[in-house]
Amino acid sequence: MSLLKLRKFRALTLLFCIITFTMVLFNYTLRDPSAYFFKYAFRLSDTVFPRGPCSCRRCVAETEDDPWFAERFNQSFHPVMSRKGSVLTDDTYRWWQWLQAERQPANFTEVVDKLFQIIPDKEFYADSRPDRCRTCSVVGNSGNLKDSHYGPLIDASDFVIRMNQAPTEGFEKDVGYRTTHHLMYPESAVDLGNSTCLILIPFKTLDLEWLISALTTGTIKYTYLPVTANIKANKDKVMVYNPSFFKYVYDTWLEGHGRYPSTGFLALMFAIHVCDEVNVYGFGADHYGNWHHYWEDNLLGGAFRHTGVHDGDYEYNVTALLADKHKIKLFKGS
Ligand SMILES: *[C@@H]1O[C@H](CO)[C@@H](O)[C@H](O)[C@H]1NC(C)=O
Ligand SMILES: *[C@@H]1O[C@H](CO)[C@@H](O)[C@H](O)[C@H]1NC(C)=O
Ligand SMILES: *[C@@H]1O[C@H](CO)[C@@H](O)[C@H](O)[C@H]1NC(C)=O
Ligand SMILES: *[C@@H]1O[C@H](CO)[C@@H](O)[C@H](O)[C@H]1NC(C)=O
Numbered sequence: 001m002s003l004l005k006l007r008k009f010r011a012l013t014l015l016f017c018i019i020t021f022t023m024v025l026f027n028y029t030l031r032d033p034s035a036y037f038f039k040y041a042f043r044l045s046d047t048v049f050p051r052g053p054c055s056c057r058r059c060v061a062e063t064e065d066d067p068w069f070a071e072r073f074n075q076s077f078h079p080v081m082s083r084k085g086s087v088l089t090d091d092t093y094r095w096w097q098w099l100q101a102e103r104q105p106a107n108f109t110e111v112v113d114k115l116f117q118i119i120p121d122k123e124f125y126a127d128s129r130p131d132r133c134r135t136c137s138v139v140g141n142s143g144n145l146k147d148s149h150y151g152p153l154i155d156a157s158d159f160v161i162r163m164n165q166a167p168t169e170g171f172e173k174d175v176g177y178r179t180t181h182h183l184m185y186p187e188s189a190v191d192l193g194n195s196t197c198l199i200l201i202p203f204k205t206l207d208l209e210w211l212i213s214a215l216t217t218g219t220i221k222y223t224y225l226p227v228t229a230n231i232k233a234n235k236d237k238v239m240v241y242n243p244s245f246f247k248y249v250y251d252t253w254l255e256g257h258g259r260y261p262s263t264g265f266l267a268l269m270f271a272i273h274v275c276d277e278v279n280v281y282g283f284g285a286d287h288y289g290n291w292h293h294y295w296e297d298n299l300l301g302g303a304f305r306h307t308g309v310h311d312g313d314y315e316y317n318v319t320a321l322l323a324d325k326h327k328i329k330l331f332k333g334s
Contacts, residue, residue: 054276056133081242096243105205119238125274136275140282144333145294164188191232258311
């Protein structure tokens with residue numbers, strides 16, 4: 001090669017490198033302006049740096065970057081109860097039984113034993129891997145979802161988690177079509193589609209007995225309120241929120257604020273422990289500062305913030321803090 005040609009070749013190569021580098025840089029910056037993009041660029045090469053706990057751009061379970069989170073996040077607690085995980089310490093049993101005190105609770109061990117003859121006994125979601133990127137939408141019931149047009153965004157996640165009476169029919173544009181998990185307690189139960197997992201949040205032993213009954217004979221029609229006797233749900237997809245996890249959420253994440261956590265907060269904590277990326281919709285007040293459900297017009301009808309049981313302000317502060325630390329993404333709605 002002549003000297004001139006060599007110079008030209010070098011110049012072209014340099015130009016090519018600069019363009020490629022700029023494009024990569026631009027691409028990462030565009031997709032995530034606030035990201036530490038070097039970390040993710042380097043993550044492409046596993047041989048140089050060890051891999052993170054998941055393959056999303058950010059992983060919830062990453063505890064190295066935040067001491068506040070690391071101090072609280074404890075994966076030895078499983079949100080879903082299995083037969084093996086159903087043994088409660090005396091302390092946990094006492095706390096849990098106190099939530100909605102029963103006069104004469106049935107024998108917990110025996111009820112659990114009967115329950116697992118009907119619902120699956122599995123270690124659900126103990127499957128985090130460096131090559132997994134499970135995205136989740138947690139959909140609360142706030143009126144701030146009205147006219148949000150979040151539907152398609154919510155549906156795009158692997159898991160779509162809803163709670164209590166939340167309807168989708170007629171609100172799809174704002175809340176989406178899909179539901180993979182639906183959290184409820186006996187007094188807030190609704191029928192579910194065949195592909196949705198029912199997650200029962202039990203507040204007393206009677207709630208577990210209700211679940212057995214509601215999936216079979218339908219004999220229990222009353223707890224402290226009239227409850228639905230039979231529930232439509234796929235028995236292969238019924239799970240129970242673990243009382244030990246329930247207490248961990250209350251002690252560790254709410255530091256004892258309120259009497260017990262709200263369903264919304266319990267759903268959020270479920271998501272943080274089974275998902276790699278968590279997007280949160282329909283939490284908090286709407287832009288007028290009103291607290292109501294998205295399916296209710298009457299603003300006075302659903303003042304769920306002032307139940308006296310939950311510390312909504314404290315829960316919202318923790319939620320906002322998780323968002324500040326990029327552990328969750330909070331979509332504030334309209
Ligand atoms: C997680 O919880 C278990 C059981 O209570 C406890 O033994 C362990 O020390 C906790 N781990 C962290 C990191 O807090
Ligand atoms: C509950 O039942 C189990 C097994 O039948 C028994 O071992 C246990 O002592 C009972 N617990 C109470 C508090 O009665
Ligand atoms: C519901 O799902 C189960 C599998 O989980 C399947 O066996 C059953 O046929 C489905 N039922 C309906 C009505 O689609
Ligand atoms: C929530 O955070 C705000 C601002 O940091 C603080 O003023 C308020 O006292 C907190 N509320 C609760 C209930 O902790």
